[in-house]
Amino acid sequence: MDYVLPAFAGFVALASVVLSPRAESEGAFYQGLGANGSQPGLLSLTFSQVTTWIFARSLMNAAILGFYYGIWGTLAYAFYYFSFLTGGKIVDSLRFEHGFHSVQDFLRSRFGPWGTGCYNFVIGVRLISEVFANLLVIGILFGVAGSQAYTLTIIGFSAVTLLYSMVGGLRASLRTDVFQLVIFFGTLVLLIALAVGSQTVQLQDLWFKPFVFDQPGPILMLVALLQIWSYPMHDPVMMDRGFLADRETTRRSFLHAAWISMICIIAFGCLGVLAGAHATQGASMNETLMQLLGAVPMLLFNAALVISAMSTLDSTLSSSAKLLAVDMRIMKMTLRNGRAVMAVFMLVGLLLVFWGNNDLFSAVAVSGTASLYLAPVIFFSLWGKRRDIPLWSYLFSFVLALAAAVLYFTESSGYSQLLGESHKYTKLLWLTLSVMGLGCLGFWFGGWLKREEKSP
Template identity: 50%
Template structure:
């Protein structure tokens, strides 16, 4: 973003930071801090939950991913990334069954009941890594936005965004996140509509060209769509931000918020992905997405884009902080059930994310590329334990977990170029084709382990033993 007006961007972000801090309430009760309830014990309504769900799932990383996939792979890449937002539908189904069929107050409580401590240990390890990686990835996007200002100012911007979001999150926990998410979502939607409007009226825009931008069925974009459709069942369960919002309101409010979040977030991602398709069609698929878009739309549009990216980063990070606090204090019991203990967990998470960014890595996808693959061990849990209500042996979960961890590690090594085992065995070259092979193998192995590990009712592993 070489033509970005950094003075204007900084002024806008300072105003937004001040508004967020002003909106964030000072919460003193545990229910307000960890569950987002008001001082009178009222849970959030449909509108608040919907806007919060959408803005926390439209990460800064997600916007860039959608744009980059559209830039290189056309409409297929955009549809593939949008398919992951079907997680709102499967996420609603999961939380509804956990709460109203199994009576579980949380995912961890259900896993403890069915698989003992090993179930919660596997799950908590996965979501702890995801929460930390989200802080890292979104702060890294801040660095990309401010990269034109030089390394020192970029570092200052990263620390400032981390500090501001931490400050108002520590004030109000999940309740502050819900309130600021509403403001951030309205502004983010406005920015996306403005950018989409600039593209649609651009003389070089062609609807036909966009529609036929992925003509080959073997395009990596279509392959990634197949991967997304396979992962969309398990993906929401490993996202504590989404799951936390599925346990705080009544059944009707929760269902409506998830369904509205699905179509609204899908439209937002599609809109941003179209920016990538447009830029790719007019840049010949060469160069960088942001630079190509800048040459087409100009500096003013890139200012709007920068604001949208920072907004989405902030909205995700405050939710990550609140989910980390709940995970550490409520779900894992690592501290006293109080806002003070939750604030300490937030600080440690912020510091961990900053360390990952400041040690020197510049790979946006390094910490998050394998999360969907790692979450695949939860797919048989959803099918057999949550939906069908089967009793399954503990070893089945361990087999599925080991397969998912090994598969995600294998894909990371393949994608990073350290090894080429899958390519050697299958002849496949593109990383998404390899990811599809890994995904199918993990799902097949995990489902087989759960099918073999089914037990008669009443024979499940006791939750009180390790």
């Protein structure tokens, strides 16, 4: 049994390499175009959206939040997947109402170099955190942090993923995403069937935590519902897939990705909820699940994490290449440059795994808090079509969100207690409300001043 998971990981890795078409043109590598220049279809685009957002970190977080905070913790994480609905609206407005080819083009037209500079910084950090977090989950599955198995697994996994990503770019990512999601669906269905059929768990276990508004689970649900307005715009993987197909295909892919992703996240997270209902003091989630379900379901649990980690990593690397070569335009859009960028991002992610912070949800919360600077941009400049917002309003929102993200990280990690003794998710809620409120106020006031200056 000890060799089954490594063998499964090897099979998925080998199949992904075999399925990856070699990119012969920049269009295939950066835009996912077929050999004849065709755009991805609805199934391919939807499955790619789903599998790139159901990453290993997400599955683990949904289960862990369920373990500690009950079904409300899992639902809170699932609520982040409403981002597909807001993200679809953002993409539709950018492309078909404003006529832009990327988020950077829009921000450049509204706020100049500072607009793109701030944005590229935030999504650059986001991409690196994705590499780091998914490699970290893989390492934990195969060994204790710092062990030889942990180290070798992470290095081998990163090498294989980097190999086929460099070969095919975004085209390879789209192709392997479909295969990987089909395998993931099969694994998840079998896992849930075994869990439901187990005599040791009952459906009423899902409600072992009552709904109490001021508890961490419900509070995090509210945080998610606030952050989904800006969260998708700062996710380059989602945004990149919004510019690949025609309007109707793109709209439908975002809609279907939303409900499919939420079902998967809730189903997987419920395993953590069941573990929390039966956990003894001091027991971990994995230990409890092993006692409840046995070795085979736990093998499937870990297999699902392996698949999701690989499917996210290749997409993250593709978006990293596009960020530097296409969106930031700091190098020529060549295959060689794109592959070099992928290697650099993977290396930085590896360095963070071995010398960085190991709190998985901190990366999500910090990233989501930093993205809040985009909320007034979306409300006023994108959907409101306001062109009278001054640069200082944009920079004020950016600095405010970045400061809040840093403050949340220090508070949640125990480095500071400036916000008192309340739970870290309560602090996150107040920070989210403050950044959104003050950011929108800055945009409104900046626009008002501009109008006053122009009035006779």
